[in-house]
Amino acid sequence: MSLKRRLDTLRRQGGARPATPGGAGEGGTSLRERLERVGGAGRLGPGRNRQPVEVETLARALGGEAIDERVLCVETRVPRDGDVDGPSADASLLPGIGPLPGERAVFVDTETSGLAGGTGTVAYLVGLARFAAGSLHVRQFLMTGFGGEPGLLAAVRTALGDDAQLVTYNGKSFDAPLLKDRFRLARQDHPLEGAEHVDLLHPARRLFRHAWPDCRLATAEQHLLGLQREDDLPGSQAPLVWFDLVQHGETARLPAVLRHNLQDLTSLAALWPALAAAHAEPQAWGACPLAAARAWYRAGREGDARRVLEAAPALTPAGRHELARLRRRSGDWEGALALWQTLAEAGDERAAEALAKYHEHVRRDWHTALAWTDRLRPTLETTRRRRLRLERKSGKVKAGQGDLFSY
Numbered sequence: 001m002s003l004k005r006r007l008d009t010l011r012r013q014g015g016a017r018p019a020t021p022g023g024a025g026e027g028g029t030s031l032r033e034r035l036e037r038v039g040g041a042g043r044l045g046p047g048r049n050r051q052p053v054e055v056e057t058l059a060r061a062l063g064g065e066a067i068d069e070r071v072l073c074v075e076t077r078v079p080r081d082g083d084v085d086g087p088s089a090d091a092s093l094l095p096g097i098g099p100l101p102g103e104r105a106v107f108v109d110t111e112t113s114g115l116a117g118g119t120g121t122v123a124y125l126v127g128l129a130r131f132a133a134g135s136l137h138v139r140q141f142l143m144t145g146f147g148g149e150p151g152l153l154a155a156v157r158t159a160l161g162d163d164a165q166l167v168t169y170n171g172k173s174f175d176a177p178l179l180k181d182r183f184r185l186a187r188q189d190h191p192l193e194g195a196e197h198v199d200l201l202h203p204a205r206r207l208f209r210h211a212w213p214d215c216r217l218a219t220a221e222q223h224l225l226g227l228q229r230e231d232d233l234p235g236s237q238a239p240l241v242w243f244d245l246v247q248h249g250e251t252a253r254l255p256a257v258l259r260h261n262l263q264d265l266t267s268l269a270a271l272w273p274a275l276a277a278a279h280a281e282p283q284a285w286g287a288c289p290l291a292a293a294r295a296w297y298r299a300g301r302e303g304d305a306r307r308v309l310e311a312a313p314a315l316t317p318a319g320r321h322e323l324a325r326l327r328r329r330s331g332d333w334e335g336a337l338a339l340w341q342t343l344a345e346a347g348d349e350r351a352a353e354a355l356a357k358y359h360e361h362v363r364r365d366w367h368t369a370l371a372w373t374d375r376l377r378p379t380l381e382t383t384r385r386r387r388l389r390l391e392r393k394s395g396k397v398k399a400g401q402g403d404l405f406s407y
Helices: 003-013 031-037 055-062 146-160 175-185 201-208 217-225 235-248 254-280 289-298 302-311 317-329 333-345 349-361 366-373 381-394
Strands: 065-068 071-079 105-112 123-132 135-143 165-168 196-199
Touching: 055 065, 055 071, 055 254, 065 146, 071 146, 071 254, 105 175, 105 235, 105 254, 123 146, 123 175, 123 254, 135 146, 135 254, 146 175, 165 175, 165 254, 201 217, 201 254, 201 289, 217 254, 235 254, 254 289, 254 302, 289 302, 289 317, 302 317, 317 333, 317 349, 333 349, 349 366, 349 381, 366 381
Parallel strands: 105 165, 165 196
Antiparallel strands: 065 071, 071 135, 105 123, 123 135
């Protein structure tokens, strides 16, 4: 591939238009275009093919208000059922994370000038949503040019406040690092340092990585919320909308970006309780019971871990081993033995070893322990040592016979 084609590919990925032959400067890119790309558009003023965007006029068209020279805010209230602060604590408990923290939860989603990251990528639309007064209060901050970034960041900082718990989807890898970088580059104190942050992609991937084709937000919406988006602007098109705005003054597709961002935020608010329900009853949601049990166990809720495994209509061998371990820990030896017995009879060596240990150390039944040891691989040093030890205990080998270190 030629250098020019490679550069055009990178430009398209970043949301810019491919360079046109004959343009000024290297690679056909004019000085104006290069300066606009790094934030010089505001100083140059409107280009030959660009009409200036009046923020007041655009704000009225989008149903918002201008809050800075190049920043506007669109507010939307989405009615919610149930408590004014969102779902109850019990209905929204995520293991290892906790319940949805009411009005402290701030759902965050950004639309950016590029998907590849880097210091040239800006968040031109930042959406924030909170539960308040029986609704989900959404504020979307949009800047109409590079010069509006300081005002946008200041508005976001004020809206987040000092005690916010961020809730995102893939935000720990994308949205939060991007915003931190933009605050630093703007030399502003940013509110993200040390803030609590819950990324719902992680519990979704934990439960459904083997059940879904992927764990994108749209896939989670479809399977957990029963939502199928129609006429939605693909996220990959959002950078192009931004460059159409700053380079050509085109605003026709801005409402579609706002709708896409609004849907992301409302889905985030609904996903938390849906994921909590999937951890509580994984079989009802098509989730992995073993993954849910392990999450509960790591959170110190061993009873819930055992409960979800006991309720599962079918378990993988790994799931049955985990259930046997939990039964053993709670003193339910009979239940653990039933699982080990079934697994061992199917040729599971790990279960046979568990039975050998049980009959040696708990029952002190050397002969039965030896019978299960015979099912283990004889070439393993641990198997040979166990067999010699049991033979001595059962009297098959006299003390002093059978050097443990001989072959």
